[in-house]
Amino acid sequence: MNASLSGSDWLTMFIQFLLLSCLSVGGAITTAPEMHRILVESHRWLTNEQFVTSIALAQAAPGPNILFVALLGWNVGLNAGGGLANGLVGWTTAFAGALVTMTGMLIPSTTLTYVATRWGHRNRELRAVRAFKQGLAPIVVGLLIATGWVLVRGDADSAIDPELVAVALVSMLVVWRTQVHILWLLATGALLGAMGLV
Helix, strand or coil: CCCCCCHHHHHHHHHHHHHHHHHCCCCHHHHHHHHHHHHHHHCCCCCHHHHHHHHHHHHHCCCCCCHHHHHHHHHHHHHHHCCHHHCHHHHHHHHHHHHHHHHHHHHHHHHHHHHHHHHHHHCCCCHHHHHHHHHHHHHHHHHHHHHHHHHHHCCCCCCCCHHHHHHHHHHHHHHHHCCCCHHHHHHHHHHHHHCCCC
């Protein structure tokens, strides 16, 4: 895929990720549905396959959960720069994409987390602080379910794959009701995918 990005497009992407950072209650992964809308559906800077693959690869790799944001930016930059085969231009735009998305995602959330955590720790006995913490739990769960739905659904025009939905629901139940390590579920999903079942 070859996507041409102007200076205003880079600024738009940076601002979008700044705003998404403010909504990333429960982690950056909870904003994946909105990232999909922006990067795949609205601007067409990524294909659906690139989006889903970026998240899957980043989640399978060791390291922080937020790596998928850098990988999404990297792929946008690759598309804008004509790929790595385009030499220095391809590499530069790929790094620029990763930098734009990660910087946009990290600045507001890091600042807000630092300030709010210090304030919340000083005032942890206040009723409002305790109520706020308890009220966030259902929001985080809802955002994670929305993220799972986007990953299972794929393109808005494509049909829902019942096998993929079944795997997602079974995985959700196993995580919720058992102590099975998440890596076993990832390995099982990879095996099912390799065998062509999902």
